[in-house]
Amino acid sequence: MGLEIGWYLRFAKADAIEAWVSLKGAAQVRHEEHIFPDWNFIFEEHEDHVVARMTRKKPLFDKEDA
DSSP states (O other): OHHHHHHHHHHOSSSEEEEEEETTTHHHHHHHHHHOTTEEEEEEEOSSEEEEEEEESSOSSOGGGO
8 A cells, every 4th residue: 555655645636635544554654754755644543444644745736726
């Protein structure tokens, strides 16, 4: 899963990404936080999964354009 998250962060045309990952895969996603310093990471742990919310520190899009 970490590889896919890294791919999304590298090539995303969005300012925010949310991923639901298994408890086993969460460590891989947490590792991406060190590789992509231009993104903020928030992790919300649940019983059987983790929700990872990643947002760009400098958005690509101006909110007024949306």
